Every structure is written in structure tokens, then in C-alpha cells.
Amino acid sequence: MTVSGVGFRTSFLSTRILDLQSQFDDLQAQLATGKKSDNYAGMGVNRGFAIALRAQISSIDSFADTMTNVTTRINVANAALTRISTIGTTVQGAATSSSTQITSNGQTIAQAQARSSLDEMLNLLNSRSGDRYLFSGRATDTAAVASTDDIMNGVGAQAGLKQLINERKQADVGTGTGRLTQATPTPTSISLTEDAGPFGLKLASVTSSAGSVTVSGPTGSPATESIDLGATNLNNGDTITFAFKLPDGSSENVQLTATTTAPPQTGQFLIGANSTATAANLNAALTTGVSNLANGALVAASAMKASSEFFSGNPVPRVTGPSFATATTQTPGTSANTLSWYTGETGTDSARGTATARIDDGISVQYGARANEQAFTNQLQTIAAMAAMSTVTGDPNANAQITGLYQRVSTKLLPQTGQQSVQDIAADLAGAQVSMKSAGDRQAQTKNTAQTMLQSIEGVTDAEVSAKLLAVQNSLNASYQTTAMLYQTTLLKYL
Template sequence: MTTITPFAAGSYLTARNASNLSALKNQLNDLSNQVSSGKVATTYGGLGSGRSTALAAQATLSALTGYAAGIGVAQTRTNLAVTSLTQVATIGTSARDTLNNGLQSAAASTVAGRATALADLQTALDTLNQSAAGNYLFGGGDATTQPVADISTILNGTTNSDGSKQLGLQGYIADQVTADLGSGMGRLAVSATGSNPVTVSEPNDASRGTFGFTLGGATSSVPSVPAAITATTVAGTTSTPGTVSFDVTGQPAVGDSVTVTLKMHDGTSTTLTLTAISGSSDPSATGTGATFLIGANTAATADNLNTALQGALKAAAGTTLSASSTATAAKNFFTGSASAPIYPPHINNPSGTPTYVAGTKDNTVLWYQGEDSGTAAIDTQSVQISASASIGTGARANDPSVRNVLAGLATMAYALPATTSGDVNTGYQAVVDRAGQFLNSATTSPSIQDNVTQLSLAAARLTNAASTNAATQNTVQNTLDGIEQAPTEEVVAKLLDVQNRLQASYQITASLSKLSLVNYIS
């Protein structure tokens, strides 16, 4: 008789028992793996319905880890930028205070002030080249290029490959001062000795109104009747130079005075007042400076006034005008930018008839080498803090407030009187008036301090974002652990239960396998 094995008596029961034993064995293996690895499964497929949640959680954790890394780098960058800008602001504030305090003893303060200001300028420029992890902080969108040129090149210039010169700050200022001073009287001329009236005239060339002094008018404060000295002003036109003249028709009294107003290209002006003195009342009087001698007759008085005017003009040119020229040149120089590109105006023929011509990269050093687009500085560098938000952390060395402080330091370094001879007080005051305005940009809005505040707020936002992301990361990680991690106590309990069941099944199966008809009959 033929038997179909799958349908033989007892075959189904045997197959079912084998299947149950195999399932228990697989369950035992799974639980053993969970105990050793601590994971529910080694593949996402083994997680069942939780696999989609686990995949989403892993993606979120990966993104949060990336945000955390970016925020950490940005925090270092921003904190360094805040520290560096604070140092530049402190340098500017300290220089301004030192300059103002030096008015009490200008002669003792001026030479040391020049040296200190130059050192401060170098420190500020060096600070603006600060970097973090090889990335420069103050280059705007360009973090790989050193934003500020070499300090020696900035100050002293360099030589091009063809032998031509690129002017540095010192040479640029020197050209401006030379062009403004002319022959020493601010490009003005005084009529020859023996002339009456005594006339002061503007240059009759292309430099008029652009370089040196411009005549703003003249007055005579002579109470004598009729007036001993008559002042006349002829305003310049586009084709004729302006003049002022003093006609000495009588002898002034001691204390009588004449006044000349001089305008400068930075919009400021200065006034020269010359007072008549008697040689017998002031034996030491030389007829120069703020006084002029009453001569033996009107011709002699006119000559003395002529000499005094020349001396006063030279003194004003060497102090007030020189400070104005230095401030103008420093401000122009620090507008230069390589990437914009912005070239400071260049002075052609400074020792002759000077004219401004377009600057080029070949004739003037461009101190700023970083990115200089129209984008706000803070937005040139940013860090992603979440899927939909980012924080700007950028900064530029050529921010207007920073440039002003640099120009103020340069004005101090090159315009403060180099010696204690001459009219030190006037020269010192002229620098205070001009450099002080620049240095106010350290703290007076819009100021460097405004940039420090902006970056400090960015740093605070980064810290808050880091805390928020860390909390989110912990929550997501706990959710993922609840899906992927196998609870040790529960798994061990299940493992013992399966072991007992499997052992019992094996024992029963072994016992049943020994049964036979012979054993049953016996």
C-alpha cells in the first residue's frame, strides 16, 4: 500500500511541532541578539511599524548635529569679532581722550602723541586681520583673503614690477600737504614789499578752490576817523582769483587790528587777526605773527603789515591747513577697496600745479582687500540654525565707522606737531578739531560700538539656538531610543520564558520520539 507522506497519519502534527520549535529557536536568537546589542533589531525592517518614525528621527538628529557644528564655529567667530572690534573701539576712545587731555600741555604731549597714535594705528590694522580656524573675520563674504594689506605696505607703499610707485598712507598724506601748502602760505601770495595797499591773492591756476586756502574776506578794526587802514575784498570767479587788500592811508593806533578769513577744502575756516603794536612799547616785537609794528610812516607800516601777513599765513598753513590736509588725505586713503573697486583720488604734480586725477591700483595702495559688495556686512556670513532660519555673523574691516577711527589715528600720527618749536598749541588744537571728529566714531552712532552690539546680539541668538536645538535633540533621541533600544529587564524575562518553553518542548518531543507499539504493549 502506497502512502502519501504529507498526508500520512501524524505527519501534520510532526510538521507543526517542528515549525513551533523553529519559531521558538528564532525567537530565542532574536532575544539573545537584543540582550547583547541592546537594540530591538539590526535592520530597520526588524522595527516593524516603528521603522518610519525611526528613519525620520535619524534624519532630524543628523540635521541637528550639523546645525550644532555650524553654530559652534559661528559662536567662536562671532565672539572673536566682538572682542576685536571692541579693541578697535577702545583704541579710538583712548586716543580721543589722550588727545583732549593733551591740550593742557601741548608741547609736552605732541611728540609722544605722534608715536602713540602710530602704534595704535598699527595695532588696529593688525586686529582687523583676526582669523578663526583659518577664516578671516573682517573680509565680508571673502573669508580666505587677508582683508587688510600688510601694515608696512599700507604705511610706506610699495614698488610695482615696472618700477613705478604705489603710494602708501605716509606718501599719500605728504602729497596732499605739499599740494595744499604750495610755497608755504597755502598757495596764497602777498604783494611785494613796498606795495600799498598790501594785497593777498589766490592762485591764478587750476589749483584755486581745490587746494590750499581760499580767501573768505577781510576786515579792518581801526577806530581812527578817517580809517587809517581800509580793507577791501574782491571775491573770486570761475576765471579770476579772489583778493583781499589793506590800504594803509594813515597811522593806526596801538591795538588797532586787521582780520583775514581763510577757508579750507574740508569746509572749515580759520581767522587771522593782526594787531598793531608800538616798537617802543614792545621792544621784543618782530613784526610777525599776530602783531605788526607801527612804522615811522605809512609806507613803513604797510611793509610791516606785509611781513606780518606773510608770517601769519605761513604759520596758519603749517598748523591749521596741514592738519586739514592730513585729515582729508587720511579719509580719502581709507576709502580704497580692492574688490569694489574703489581707488582714492590721486594728486598729479603736487609740488607744481596740483590736480586731482582718478586713482588706480598702480598708483595708490588699496588697504582693504576683502569683499565689498552692496550686501550689509552682517549678512555676508551666516550660519543655518534650523531648517528655516539662519543668523548673520559677517563683518568688514572697511565699515565707515572703522575707517573713521583709522583716519583719526592717522591724522594724529602725521599731523601732530613733530617738534615743540613754533606755534604748537595752534597745531595741536587743529588736530584735536579734526582727528577728534573721526575718533568719535568709536562710540558715537553710527559707530563701531553699534557693530559690536549687532554682533553681540547675533552671539546671543546663536547661544539660544544652540540651547533650543540641544533640547530638541534630546527629545528626538529619547523617541528614537524608545523605538530602537531593547529594555534589558523585559528582554531577559522574555529570553528566560522562551528558553524554558523551548527546553520543555525539546524534552516532550524527545520523549514522544521514543514511543513505539512495543513500548506501548509492554
């Protein structure tokens, strides 16, 4: 009978013990970490799938971080847009109901409030989220707009809005007739001829309620219109209406009513002994009416036009002068002589496209904005005109100028059909938020599924590991006992 030595058996048992000890250590690590292994090699055949799942989860987390940043920026922009919209409503209400009483500085209280509103709106357009300017287009490190003081008063040789309004006023009012030439071709007729340039009052129409009156025009270039009373005298209450187009696109009428009551009131003319005498009285009344219009509502319309050109022009049209009162053309302003109120990035592409973010595979949102978008410039030019225009204390036409200004501001700040509004911009940003919300919901579900699958590959359960740990521990104890017994066995004991 062959007797094997214990050395071989104990060597085998020692290897087995080391293997069990390694298993025991691995199971203890699994119990502590909840992971099957601390490297992909220990995960078996699903290691490649686990790597792909982790990459997908990492991508989702990256998208989530992007959406968090973009949401913060949109929230800041929305807060600015909400306040900008409120400013427009407030100024519109003030123009509708405020007093036209002029203070010692040549402006009304409502105009002073408009200056404060303009200042606030410009500050809002310079809103930042972190180190990013939100209304500068792609120039995110540059403020979107210049300061209120610079815009109003200019910088050095660069003219500001007030200077442009003053130059335009001189060009539009001219010598006080709105650049119109009034004449009497015959004893019973009156003619009006407009200036050939872009300035002043422009003729729209002339009408009469009296059938005996002959009207013609406006025709020709420069346009001329005329009215001829003929041989038949007017009757009490007959009206002659002259309609004019103003620089800002608005219209005004000078309506004159024939009367037999002396002295005639404003807007009336005295019927004379014959049509020749009546025509002379009508001519004088028309001179007064045109002068009042030119020095009243035309001044307000001129300010609105100058402000519109300042905020919308690129380059800004400047009245060619001096002398501005006789100017007939405009010259493009330059960076040397005209301030640029918008200092952000300019472009012909969509403002929203100046800031984009990828929020999912193949899905991006656009949330950029420029302060020179139509919605902003329409409101800026209107509020700025109200804040910049001033009158002269004691000017008999001051009330008419302020009234004309208020009317135009009130109308311009109402929603305009076919024009972009602040609400339109807010709606665009809301669309980006909706897209991010949808993407976030999808990604949350995808991430939850991926994490569940990853846990099934990489993770372990405490119950499973504990059971294995107990089994290995029992095997290890048994191996230790067996090894100990073998080491104590001698030939004498064996026999």
C-alpha cells in the same frame, strides 16, 4: 482507534523550538542594545515615522555644528573688535594729553606709540579663525590688509601713505601762503584770493568788530574777500577776524587785534598815525598770520586729508605733479603707482552679508566683515596720519603742526554722529549670536521631543524585555522537555 506517529509531532515541536530560539536571540539582542531591531523592517508600521524622526535629528545636529563654527568665528572677531575699540580710545587719550616735544626723528613719543597701535590694529584686521580670514569679506583665504611697513612706505613704484602726505603737503602749503594771494587794492584795503584748485586754505569769512571797517566776500571763482579800513582809524582793541576752511574739513581763524603798544605781540598789529599806516601794519600782520597758519595747522590738516583719501579712496586721488607745489588738480591713482592697503574682497553690498550661515529651516544669520568698512577706515586713517606725519628738527612751526595734528586726531577718534562705529559692527555680530542662541534653544527642545518619540518606536525597556525573555525561556525549556519525552516514546510504552 488511529494512532498518530510521533514524527509529525516532533517535527512541529522542532519548528516551534526554532521559532522560540529565534525569539530568544532577538530578545537577548534587544536587552544588549536597548533597540527593538537592528533594521527598520523589524520596527513595524512606525518604521516610516522613525526614518523621518532620524532625519530631523540629523538636520538639527547639522545646524548645531554650523552654529558652533560660526560662534567660534564671531568670538574671535569680537575679541578683535574689542581691542580695536580700545586702541582708538588709547590713541585719542594720547592725542589729548601727550607732550608735543619732538624727538630726534622728527616725531613725538605719542606718534611713535601711534605707529605701534596702527601695527596692532592692522594685525587684528588680519585675524583668522581656522583657515578663514574674518575681515576680508568673501575672500576668506586672503589677508584683509597689507603690512604696516608697506602701507607707510609703499612697495617699489607703488606709493605709500608717507609719500602721499608729502605730495599733498606741498600742494596745500604751496610757497608758504597756503595757496592764497594777498594784495592791497587801495592804500587802506587788503584782499585775499584763494587758489582755483582743491588745495590750500579756502576763504570762509572776514569780520570786524569796528563799525567803520568795510568787509566783503568771499565771492567769485576763485573766491576773493577784502577789508577796507576807510578814512577812519581803528581804536585800541578792535579786531579783524579771517576765517578759513582747511582741506580736512576743519576751520581755523586768524584774528588780529589793533594795539597802540609797540612792539605788537603775536596776533596784534600797531595802530598807525592814520588808517593808511594802520592798513599797512594790518597787511604785514596778516601775512605773518597766514604764513603761520599755512605752515602750522594746515600741514596737519593736509596730512589728515591725504590719509583720508588713501584709506577711503577707490581709486586713491593723487596730486597731479610734479611740481606738486603748483598743482591744481588730482589724478586717480592706479595699481601701478599707488599701494592698495585693503587686499580683501570689495563690494557694494552689506559687509555682513559676505558670510552667511543657515541655522534653522528658513533662518540664516550674517556675520561677515570687511576691513574697509567706515568704522575701520575712520580709525585707521586718523591713527595712520598721526603715525606718518613728521616735522623737521628746528622748524619754528613744528609745535603748531603737532598741536594741530593732536587736535584733529583727538576730535576724529571721538564717536561721530551718523557714522558707523566699531561698536555698531559688534552689535551686528551680537544680533547673529542672539539668533543662534534662540535657534539652538528651539532645536534642543525639538530634538529632545524627537528622541523621546524615536525611543518609543525603536527602543525597549529592560523590564519588558526581561519579562518576555523569561517567558520565552520557560516555553523553550518546556518545548525541549516535551520533545525529549516524545523522542523517548515507543509503541510498547504507548500501549
